Amino acid sequence: MRPSIGFIFDVKRFALHDGPGLRTTLFLKGCPLSCMGCHNPEGQRAGPELLFRPDRCTVCGDCVPACPRGALVLEDGGIRVAWDECRLESACVELCLPGALELVGKSRSVEEILDLLEEDRIYFDESQGGVTFSGGEPFFQPDFLRSLLHGCKERDLPVVLDTCGHCQPEIFRELAPLASHLLFDLKLMDEDRHEAYTGVHNRWILENLRWAGNGFERSDGPSPALTVRIPLIPGVNDDEENLLASAEFVGGLGTRPPVDVLPYHRLGVDKYDRMGRDYHLSEVAPPPEGAVKSAVRLLEEAGLKVTVRGEHYGDD
Numbered sequence: 001m002r003p004s005i006g007f008i009f010d011v012k013r014f015a016l017h018d019g020p021g022l023r024t025t026l027f028l029k030g031c032p033l034s035c036m037g038c039h040n041p042e043g044q045r046a047g048p049e050l051l052f053r054p055d056r057c058t059v060c061g062d063c064v065p066a067c068p069r070g071a072l073v074l075e076d077g078g079i080r081v082a083w084d085e086c087r088l089e090s091a092c093v094e095l096c097l098p099g100a101l102e103l104v105g106k107s108r109s110v111e112e113i114l115d116l117l118e119e120d121r122i123y124f125d126e127s128q129g130g131v132t133f134s135g136g137e138p139f140f141q142p143d144f145l146r147s148l149l150h151g152c153k154e155r156d157l158p159v160v161l162d163t164c165g166h167c168q169p170e171i172f173r174e175l176a177p178l179a180s181h182l183l184f185d186l187k188l189m190d191e192d193r194h195e196a197y198t199g200v201h202n203r204w205i206l207e208n209l210r211w212a213g214n215g216f217e218r219s220d221g222p223s224p225a226l227t228v229r230i231p232l233i234p235g236v237n238d239d240e241e242n243l244l245a246s247a248e249f250v251g252g253l254g255t256r257p258p259v260d261v262l263p264y265h266r267l268g269v270d271k272y273d274r275m276g277r278d279y280h281l282s283e284v285a286p287p288p289e290g291a292v293k294s295a296v297r298l299l300e301e302a303g304l305k306v307t308v309r310g311e312h313y314g315d316d
């Protein structure tokens, strides 16, 4: 019996950067990593989360008495959210007409999602596009993802999986081949540095990437396409040691997958404020063009096919 309900936090139609053609990207909630530079912090936790947008707040005060926990406080001519008090009762969200308060993360059935994708089939067909499951991390809800992948297969909807790769290898080997294309993030090769930046080890990531990059052990049909994506984050993973180790690893894969370099940028940083969280890369600036070119040269000298993409690192 396939579970038919899962959590998503966004749907982006006509997406241009999440795989080939025009795509509808579904962002599944929850991620096993907590990357410091994540641009989708609202996708990291499994359940719903409150977002407060001061720019939309008219300071009407209606939400203050609605919160049974006193988590919304009227002070200094504005609303302050006492984040530690909030238990997501959400009465405030329903009252807030300007939409300054928002609960991020909704449960959706597989059928609902498949019906939504059917509406977009016309532009999938015309652009050789399809659906992209992103996040958060799509493998974080493996049963839901399994149902979605089988549903898409039955309806002949091409799927891109946008993944950080941190998933139990047996689940990865079962589900990844159901996609037509994998966008696989590779952040740091050294295990200790990976753990310091993301909060988790990289052993499953490297094992899963090695398996996918060596052809998914498929002898019974075409393997999904694979693109490795390296976010380039100054002071985090842009040093020669890490780039050379990444190049050696990817270059050693049997299929020699192409590499997309995604220069760090700061879009999405204001979401941290809206969620009452600290952003730990506040001192980091986007890499200058020269640094991006040097990184690309280093990867190309190792024999890799490299493209620089402008889309947002962390939209994965």
Ligand code: SF4
Pocket (backbone or CB within 6 Å): 056, 057, 058, 059, 060, 061, 062, 063, 064, 079, 095, 096, 097, 098, 099, 100, 101
């Ligand atoms: S109900 Fe909405 S607009 Fe009114 S004070 Fe609360 S957050 Fe601001």
Ligand code: SF4
Pocket (backbone or CB within 6 Å): 031, 032, 033, 034, 035, 037, 038, 039, 040, 041, 043, 044, 135, 136, 137, 164, 313, 314, 315, 316
């Ligand atoms: S950047 Fe991607 S892998 Fe890292 S925490 Fe954010 S969603 Fe998860």
